[in-house]
Structures are given as C-alpha cells and as structure tokens.
Amino acid sequence: MPQLAERMSRLGTETAFDVLARANAMAARGRDIINLGIGQPDFKTPPHIVDAAAKALRDGHHGYTPARGIPELRGAVAADIRLRRGVEVDPDQVLIVPGGKVTMFFAILMFGEPGAEILYPNPGFPIYESAICFSGAAPVPIPLYDATGFSFDAEEVLDRVTDRTRLIILNSPANPTGGVVPRAELDKLAAGLEARPQVAVLSDEIYARLLYDGREHVSLLGYEELRDRVILLDGWSKTYAMTGWRLGYGVWPKALVDAAERLAINCHSCVNAAAQFAGIAALEGPQDAVDEMVAAFDRRRRVIVSELNQIAGFRCVEPGGAFYAFPNIEGTGLDAGSLQDRLLDEAGVATVAGTSFGRQGEGYLRFSYANSTENIREAMRRVRACL
Numbered sequence: 001m002p003q004l005a006e007r008m009s010r011l012g013t014e015t016a017f018d019v020l021a022r023a024n025a026m027a028a029r030g031r032d033i034i035n036l037g038i039g040q041p042d043f044k045t046p047p048h049i050v051d052a053a054a055k056a057l058r059d060g061h062h063g064y065t066p067a068r069g070i071p072e073l074r075g076a077v078a079a080d081i082r083l084r085r086g087v088e089v090d091p092d093q094v095l096i097v098p099g100g101k102v103t104m105f106f107a108i109l110m111f112g113e114p115g116a117e118i119l120y121p122n123p124g125f126p127i128y129e130s131a132i133c134f135s136g137a138a139p140v141p142i143p144l145y146d147a148t149g150f151s152f153d154a155e156e157v158l159d160r161v162t163d164r165t166r167l168i169i170l171n172s173p174a175n176p177t178g179g180v181v182p183r184a185e186l187d188k189l190a191a192g193l194e195a196r197p198q199v200a201v202l203s204d205e206i207y208a209r210l211l212y213d214g215r216e217h218v219s220l221l222g223y224e225e226l227r228d229r230v231i232l233l234d235g236w237s238k239t240y241a242m243t244g245w246r247l248g249y250g251v252w253p254k255a256l257v258d259a260a261e262r263l264a265i266n267c268h269s270c271v272n273a274a275a276q277f278a279g280i281a282a283l284e285g286p287q288d289a290v291d292e293m294v295a296a297f298d299r300r301r302r303v304i305v306s307e308l309n310q311i312a313g314f315r316c317v318e319p320g321g322a323f324y325a326f327p328n329i330e331g332t333g334l335d336a337g338s339l340q341d342r343l344l345d346e347a348g349v350a351t352v353a354g355t356s357f358g359r360q361g362e363g364y365l366r367f368s369y370a371n372s373t374e375n376i377r378e379a380m381r382r383v384r385a386c387l
C-alpha cells in the first residue's frame with residue numbers, strides 16, 4: 001500500500017461535485033432530475049468570446065505563455081479594475097491562473113503553516129477550510145447568520161484576530177448564502193486592521209458582477225490603507241458563463257506577486273493561450289450578455305425566494321448577490337444532509353446540504369437558481385409534494 005503524506009488526510013473536498021455526479025448518474029439511468037445543486041450559470045459563453053479563442057488557436061497560439069499571463073490580458077484586467085472598482089493596479093500585479101480557485105489555494109499555501117491561524121467565512125466556500133487544514137494552519141471560522149443577511153460583523157471578525165493570525169478570507173457576494181457585506185462593515189474592518197499590520201486579506205470577489213436591487217460592489221482593493229496586503233480573487237467563470245474554461249486571476253500586492261508567480265511555475269507553468277484571448281474579448285467586448293444574465297438571475301431569485309418561503313418549515317432571507325438561495329430548513333424536522341438526500345432521491349431535485357459549507361451550515365440547504373424559471377417552479381412543486 002503506498003504511504004500517503006499525512007497532510008492528505010487533512011484535505012477536504014467540494015461536495016457539490018459529488019451531488020452533481022449523483023444527479024448526473026440518476027439522469028443517465030432515466031430519472032428526471034432538476035439540478036439546483038451546481039454553482040454555474042446555465043447560459044453558454046457569449047459567441048464573441050468563443051470566437052476569440054477559436055481565432056487564437058487558428059492564429060497559432062499553441063505554445064507556453066508567460067507564467068504571469070499574456071501582457072494584453074493583464075492589461076485588460078487592470079483596465080477592468082480601474083473601470084469597475086475605481087482602483088489603479090499595475091498589470092504586473094495581476095497573475096492569470098486556471099480558475100478562480102487557484103488564487104485561493106496559492107494565498108492559503110503562502111500563509112498557512114502549523115502554528116498559524118486563518119480566518120474564513122462559515123458557512124462558506126468549502127475549499128477555504130479544506131486548503132487551510134491542508135496547509136497545517138488552524139482554521140478559525142467567522143460565523144455568518146441569516147439575521148444579518150449573511151453579512152458579517154466587523155467587530156466579530158476583529159475579535160478573532162490573534163498574534164498568530166496570518167490571513168483573513170472574505171467573500172462578498174457570497175457562496176453559499178448570497179450574502180453581501182455592506183460598505184460600513186468593510187470600513188470598520190479596514191480601520192480595525194490598521195492596528196494589525198501582520199494580517200493579510202484574501203478578498204474573494206468572484207461574484208462581484210452578480211448583484212441585485214441596485215447594490216454596489218465594494219471591493220476591499222479600494223481601501224488604500226490595506227493596499228499592500230489585500231489579495232483580490234476574481235475571474236471569468238461566473239460573470240461570463242466560463243466555468244469550464246478554467247480562467248481566473250489574482251491581483252497581488254507588489255511584495256507578494258513574485259512568490260505567487262513562483263507557485264504558478266511550480267504548479268501549472270501558465271494558462272493556455274486560447275482561454276486568455278477569450279478572456280480579453282470578454283473584458284473588452286460588449287457586456288450585454290452579462291447584463292441579460294444578471295437580469296435573468298434576478299427574476300429567478302424573486303421566484304425562488306417567494307416559493308421557498310411558502311414551503312412549510314422553510315424560511316429564506318433574500319440573497320443580495322450571486323445565484324444562491326440559502327433557506328433555513330429546521331422547521332422540517334430534518335437535518336440538512338437527510339433533506340438533501342431525500343429531495344434528490346424522492347423528488348429528483350438536486351440541492352446541496354448547508355453542512356457542505358461548514359458546521360454553521362447545519363439547518364440550511366443551498367439552492368442554485370442558475371436554472372430556468374420553469375424548472376425552478378417545478379422543483380419547488382416537487383419539494384412541497386415531497387415534504
């Protein structure tokens with residue numbers, strides 16, 4: 001039996017992929033499954049983006065690219081950050097990576113080691129806790145509550161910072177809750193962190209463009225006082241319906257970007273050229289497809305929240321961003337895992353148990369509304385019938 005490294009026993013996973021595999025297997029056996037489990041837009045990548053990738057391949061862009069990403073794409077990212085976040089960044093601070101996740105993994109590996117502590121949202125994207133444990137650092141959850149719309153209390157975050165804290169991970173708009181942190185809380189957090197200069201922040205803003213009811217996106221990169229220790233995570237997956245292209249970026253403080261590039265060279269060398277040319281077309285081309293997608297998500301959001309709140313035992317706060325609803329299901333008398341299994345097996349509706357996003361997720365279920373209104377209504381009818 002090969003002897004694995006001890007740290008492998010500390011590596012978790014993303015159970016949404018398990019649910020997807022189960023749902024797909026059931027569908028392959030002929031079951032009619034409505035998938036509200038997976039976190040990806042149900043739209044196709046806009047054609048002008050696909051064309052740019054095809055052209056790049058036809059033009060002969062088949063070789064390695066610079067480890068940091070092609071200069072045109074890094075420039076386009078810097079311009080996009082100036083346009084949408086009002087912040088000047090040097091294109092040299094941008095590291096293009098294969099997917100949003102990679103920036104997260106690199107930041108956690110860069111700061112995590114035995115003896116260090118890393119704060120992360122709970123319920124939150126499961127890879128945060130998994131990668132923190134893998135690094136040997138101690139995971140310190142920041143509890144999120146539906147009473148505050150799954151935002152956070154800056155005081156509560158700052159109270160958890162110790163001399164051992166190396167990194168705080170924040171995610172707004174959030175997976176799995178759809179929570180959006182208001183500017184006032186970020187102001188308080190930034191002010192509090194001035195007295196704790198040893199703490200870096202990873203700001204996961206992958207859902208920044210998916211905001212509703214006129215909410216503004218407040219980027220942590222906008223805080224001048226934190227500029228030398230904020231790592232911004234964003235990418236193309238959610239905004240441009242490009243989850244399968246594996247394209248993302250990090251904006252790193254000048255003092256950290258060389259180390260991040262070294263991790264990239266050790267790991268994947270560089271990102272394929274065609275995806276990068278697609279990334280330029282996405283940022284610089286027409287944005288109508290994004291606007292239409294956001295408008296569709298917004299319509300579905302209203303439908304699903306209203307329907308969820310009519311299910312006996314469910315209580316759902318309105319998500320302000322992303323494409324997830326995260327109702328409390330304690331009134332059903334079932335735990336999250338049992339309800340997830342029952343809805344999949346008996347109703348043919350795939351969802352993800354809140355516990356997949358951390359211990360604080362018990363009593364909740366994640367519904368992705370990246371599906372048609374018709375399917376959402378039918379899924380809700382099935383859930384009601386099942387319960």
Ligand SMILES: Cc1ncc(COP(=O)(O)O)c(C=O)c1O
Pocket residue numbers: 039098099100101102125171174175204206235236237238243247248
């Ligand atoms: C909060 C959050 N961050 C990062 C990612 C990773 O995105 P990507 O698919 O681009 O790696 C996801 C994907 O679900 C996410 O929900």
